Amino acid sequence: xxxxxxxxxxxxxxxxxxxxxxxxxxxxxxxxxxxxxxxxxxxxxxxxxxxxxxxxxxxxxxxxxxxxxxxxxxxxxxxxxxxxxxxxxxxxxxxxxxxxxxxxxxxxxxxxxxx
Amino acid sequence: xxxxxxxxxxxxxxxxxxxxxxxxxxxxxxxxxxxxxxxxxxxxxxxxxxxxxxxxxxxxxxxxxxxxxxxxxxxxxxxxxxxxxxxxxxxxxxxxxxxxxxxxxxxxxxxxxx
Numbered sequence: 001x002x003x004x005x006x007x008x009x010x011x012x013x014x015x016x017x018x019x020x021x022x023x024x025x026x027x028x029x030x031x032x033x034x035x036x037x038x039x040x041x042x043x044x045x046x047x048x049x050x051x052x053x054x055x056x057x058x059x060x061x062x063x064x065x066x067x068x069x070x071x072x073x074x075x076x077x078x079x080x081x082x083x084x085x086x087x088x089x090x091x092x093x094x095x096x097x098x099x100x101x102x103x104x105x106x107x108x109x110x111x112x113x114x115x
Numbered sequence: 116x117x118x119x120x121x122x123x124x125x126x127x128x129x130x131x132x133x134x135x136x137x138x139x140x141x142x143x144x145x146x147x148x149x150x151x152x153x154x155x156x157x158x159x160x161x162x163x164x165x166x167x168x169x170x171x172x173x174x175x176x177x178x179x180x181x182x183x184x185x186x187x188x189x190x191x192x193x194x195x196x197x198x199x200x201x202x203x204x205x206x207x208x209x210x211x212x213x214x215x216x217x218x219x220x221x222x223x224x225x226x227x228x229x
Contacts, residue, residue, distance in 0.1 A: 003158075004158070031215060033215075033217075035217075040221065040222070041221050041222070042119075042204050042206070042219025042220050042221050042222050043159070043204075043217070043219050044219070045216050045217065045218075048215065048216065056216060091158070091159070093159075095215065097215075098215035099215060100146070100147050100208040100209055100215055101147040101164065101166045101208065102215060103161045103164070104161070104215075104217060105160075106151075106158040106159040106160065107158055108157070108158045109158060
Protein backbone atom coordinates (compact mmCIF):
# COMPACT_ATOMS: atom_id res chain seq x y z
CA UNK A 1 0.00 0.00 0.00
CA UNK A 2 1.37 3.39 -0.97
CA UNK A 3 2.02 5.84 1.82
CA UNK A 4 1.34 9.55 1.94
CA UNK A 5 2.96 11.23 -1.03
CA UNK A 6 4.22 14.80 -0.96
CA UNK A 7 5.85 16.95 -3.58
CA UNK A 8 8.16 18.61 -4.03
CA UNK A 9 10.57 17.25 -1.43
CA UNK A 10 12.64 20.41 -1.44
CA UNK A 11 11.88 23.96 -2.53
CA UNK A 12 14.05 27.06 -2.49
CA UNK A 13 12.45 30.41 -3.27
CA UNK A 14 13.10 34.08 -2.70
CA UNK A 15 10.98 36.01 -0.25
CA UNK A 16 7.74 37.47 -1.57
CA UNK A 17 7.42 34.64 -4.10
CA UNK A 18 4.49 32.22 -4.02
CA UNK A 19 4.92 28.52 -3.35
CA UNK A 20 2.63 25.50 -3.33
CA UNK A 21 2.92 22.06 -1.80
CA UNK A 22 0.95 19.00 -2.85
CA UNK A 23 -0.16 16.00 -0.83
CA UNK A 24 -1.84 12.73 -1.81
CA UNK A 25 -3.06 10.82 1.27
CA UNK A 26 -3.43 7.10 1.71
CA UNK A 27 -6.35 5.79 -0.31
CA UNK A 28 -9.56 5.74 1.71
CA UNK A 29 -8.33 8.10 4.42
CA UNK A 30 -10.97 10.74 5.01
CA UNK A 31 -8.92 12.95 7.32
CA UNK A 32 -5.98 14.97 6.07
CA UNK A 33 -3.65 17.19 8.09
CA UNK A 34 -1.04 19.79 7.25
CA UNK A 35 1.62 20.38 9.89
CA UNK A 36 4.49 22.86 10.11
CA UNK A 37 7.76 21.68 11.64
CA UNK A 38 10.42 24.21 12.53
CA UNK A 39 14.00 23.05 13.04
CA UNK A 40 14.42 21.30 16.36
CA UNK A 41 10.72 21.42 17.17
CA UNK A 42 7.77 19.10 16.99
CA UNK A 43 5.16 19.48 14.25
CA UNK A 44 2.33 21.98 14.77
CA UNK A 45 -1.05 21.62 13.11
CA UNK A 46 -1.94 24.15 10.44
CA UNK A 47 -5.19 22.72 9.13
CA UNK A 48 -7.28 19.56 9.28
CA UNK A 49 -9.73 18.32 6.67
CA UNK A 50 -12.57 15.87 7.02
CA UNK A 51 -13.17 14.91 3.38
CA UNK A 52 -13.29 18.25 1.57
CA UNK A 53 -14.25 20.32 4.62
CA UNK A 54 -11.67 22.25 6.63
CA UNK A 55 -12.79 21.51 10.20
CA UNK A 56 -9.85 23.09 12.05
CA UNK A 57 -7.90 25.93 10.47
CA UNK A 58 -7.46 28.01 13.60
CA UNK A 59 -3.64 27.86 13.37
CA UNK A 60 -3.44 28.71 9.66
CA UNK A 61 -2.12 32.26 9.02
CA UNK A 62 -4.87 33.17 6.62
CA UNK A 63 -3.32 36.40 5.43
CA UNK A 64 -0.74 34.46 3.44
CA UNK A 65 -1.56 30.76 3.70
CA UNK A 66 -4.36 28.94 1.93
CA UNK A 67 -5.26 25.32 1.44
CA UNK A 68 -7.74 23.28 -0.49
CA UNK A 69 -8.93 19.71 -0.81
CA UNK A 70 -11.47 20.04 -3.58
CA UNK A 71 -12.53 16.44 -4.14
CA UNK A 72 -11.75 15.17 -0.69
CA UNK A 73 -8.63 13.35 -1.83
CA UNK A 74 -5.40 15.21 -2.55
CA UNK A 75 -4.66 18.62 -1.11
CA UNK A 76 -2.62 21.72 -1.86
CA UNK A 77 -1.12 24.17 0.63
CA UNK A 78 -0.08 27.56 -0.71
CA UNK A 79 1.91 30.47 0.68
CA UNK A 80 1.70 33.85 -0.99
CA UNK A 81 3.86 35.79 -0.46
CA UNK A 82 6.50 33.76 1.34
CA UNK A 83 8.51 35.31 4.17
CA UNK A 84 11.91 34.38 5.58
CA UNK A 85 10.25 32.93 8.67
CA UNK A 86 8.31 30.43 6.58
CA UNK A 87 11.45 28.34 6.12
CA UNK A 88 10.51 24.99 7.66
CA UNK A 89 9.36 21.48 6.81
CA UNK A 90 5.71 21.15 5.79
CA UNK A 91 4.26 17.76 6.66
CA UNK A 92 1.11 16.15 5.37
CA UNK A 93 -0.57 13.33 7.27
CA UNK A 94 -3.71 11.28 6.86
CA UNK A 95 -5.84 8.96 8.95
CA UNK A 96 -8.93 6.85 8.31
CA UNK A 97 -11.02 9.12 10.53
CA UNK A 98 -10.48 12.12 12.78
CA UNK A 99 -10.88 10.16 15.99
CA UNK A 100 -8.35 11.11 18.65
CA UNK A 101 -6.82 7.64 19.04
CA UNK A 102 -6.34 7.07 15.30
CA UNK A 103 -2.80 6.64 14.03
CA UNK A 104 -1.76 9.43 11.69
CA UNK A 105 0.38 8.45 8.71
CA UNK A 106 2.93 11.06 7.70
CA UNK A 107 4.50 11.87 4.39
CA UNK A 108 8.21 12.66 4.02
CA UNK A 109 7.58 16.40 4.09
CA UNK A 110 8.55 19.35 1.91
CA UNK A 111 11.55 21.31 3.11
CA UNK A 112 11.06 24.99 2.21
CA UNK A 113 13.92 27.46 2.23
CA UNK A 114 13.06 31.13 1.75
CA UNK A 115 16.02 33.34 0.82
CA UNK B 116 -3.44 24.96 27.61
CA UNK B 117 -2.57 21.55 26.28
CA UNK B 118 1.13 20.78 25.91
CA UNK B 119 3.81 18.09 25.93
CA UNK B 120 7.29 18.39 27.44
CA UNK B 121 10.12 15.99 26.63
CA UNK B 122 13.58 15.67 28.04
CA UNK B 123 16.28 17.59 26.24
CA UNK B 124 18.52 15.75 23.84
CA UNK B 125 20.62 14.49 22.38
CA UNK B 126 20.73 11.27 24.34
CA UNK B 127 23.84 9.24 23.55
CA UNK B 128 24.01 5.59 24.60
CA UNK B 129 26.12 2.57 23.89
CA UNK B 130 24.53 -0.43 22.24
CA UNK B 131 22.59 -2.66 24.69
CA UNK B 132 22.17 0.16 27.21
CA UNK B 133 18.83 0.90 28.89
CA UNK B 134 16.86 3.81 27.47
CA UNK B 135 14.44 6.19 29.15
CA UNK B 136 13.06 9.29 27.45
CA UNK B 137 10.87 11.31 29.77
CA UNK B 138 7.59 12.82 28.62
CA UNK B 139 5.04 14.74 30.66
CA UNK B 140 1.87 16.38 29.48
CA UNK B 141 -0.71 18.99 30.40
CA UNK B 142 -4.20 18.46 29.06
CA UNK B 143 -7.81 19.31 29.70
CA UNK B 144 -9.82 16.13 29.60
CA UNK B 145 -8.46 12.64 28.91
CA UNK B 146 -5.98 12.52 26.06
CA UNK B 147 -4.67 9.64 24.03
CA UNK B 148 -0.87 9.49 24.18
CA UNK B 149 1.58 8.56 21.44
CA UNK B 150 5.23 8.11 20.68
CA UNK B 151 6.23 8.81 17.09
CA UNK B 152 9.71 8.15 15.70
CA UNK B 153 11.54 9.77 12.82
CA UNK B 154 14.44 7.74 11.42
CA UNK B 155 17.06 9.61 9.38
CA UNK B 156 15.67 10.53 5.97
CA UNK B 157 12.22 9.12 6.70
CA UNK B 158 8.82 10.48 7.71
CA UNK B 159 7.31 10.34 11.16
CA UNK B 160 5.81 6.98 12.05
CA UNK B 161 3.85 5.74 15.00
CA UNK B 162 5.90 3.74 17.49
CA UNK B 163 3.26 3.05 20.15
CA UNK B 164 0.20 4.52 21.79
CA UNK B 165 -2.03 4.31 24.86
CA UNK B 166 -5.57 5.58 25.03
CA UNK B 167 -6.46 5.46 28.72
CA UNK B 168 -4.87 5.59 32.15
CA UNK B 169 -2.65 2.62 33.10
CA UNK B 170 -2.57 1.32 29.53
CA UNK B 171 0.85 0.19 28.33
CA UNK B 172 1.80 0.65 24.71
CA UNK B 173 4.56 -1.51 23.28
CA UNK B 174 6.29 -2.10 19.96
CA UNK B 175 9.75 -3.18 18.77
CA UNK B 176 10.93 -3.64 22.37
CA UNK B 177 9.84 -0.12 23.37
CA UNK B 178 7.26 0.41 26.10
CA UNK B 179 5.44 3.35 27.66
CA UNK B 180 2.77 3.41 30.38
CA UNK B 181 0.04 6.06 30.59
CA UNK B 182 0.36 7.47 34.13
CA UNK B 183 -2.51 9.79 34.88
CA UNK B 184 -1.38 10.53 38.45
CA UNK B 185 1.97 11.87 37.27
CA UNK B 186 0.73 13.00 33.81
CA UNK B 187 3.59 11.10 32.23
CA UNK B 188 4.24 8.72 29.34
CA UNK B 189 7.94 7.85 29.56
CA UNK B 190 9.47 5.77 26.77
CA UNK B 191 11.70 2.84 27.77
CA UNK B 192 13.69 0.11 26.08
CA UNK B 193 15.78 -2.47 27.84
CA UNK B 194 18.55 -2.82 25.27
CA UNK B 195 18.99 -0.29 22.48
CA UNK B 196 20.53 -1.00 19.11
CA UNK B 197 22.35 1.24 16.65
CA UNK B 198 19.27 1.03 14.43
CA UNK B 199 17.22 2.78 17.14
CA UNK B 200 19.08 6.03 16.45
CA UNK B 201 16.35 8.50 15.54
CA UNK B 202 14.32 11.44 16.80
CA UNK B 203 11.50 10.47 19.17
CA UNK B 204 8.39 12.63 19.62
CA UNK B 205 5.86 12.33 22.40
CA UNK B 206 2.38 13.57 21.48
CA UNK B 207 -1.16 13.79 22.78
CA UNK B 208 -4.54 13.92 21.13
CA UNK B 209 -7.74 14.98 22.81
CA UNK B 210 -10.82 12.91 22.39
CA UNK B 211 -13.67 15.37 22.31
CA UNK B 212 -15.49 16.28 19.12
CA UNK B 213 -13.33 14.07 16.92
CA UNK B 214 -10.53 16.61 17.10
CA UNK B 215 -7.74 14.25 16.14
CA UNK B 216 -5.26 17.09 16.55
CA UNK B 217 -1.83 15.90 17.65
CA UNK B 218 0.14 18.12 20.00
CA UNK B 219 3.82 17.22 19.92
CA UNK B 220 6.74 17.69 22.23
CA UNK B 221 9.93 19.16 20.83
CA UNK B 222 11.51 15.78 20.09
CA UNK B 223 14.48 13.95 21.63
CA UNK B 224 17.38 12.80 19.48
CA UNK B 225 18.78 9.39 20.37
CA UNK B 226 22.23 8.37 19.19
CA UNK B 227 23.31 4.78 19.81
CA UNK B 228 26.98 3.98 19.38
CA UNK B 229 28.29 0.47 18.66
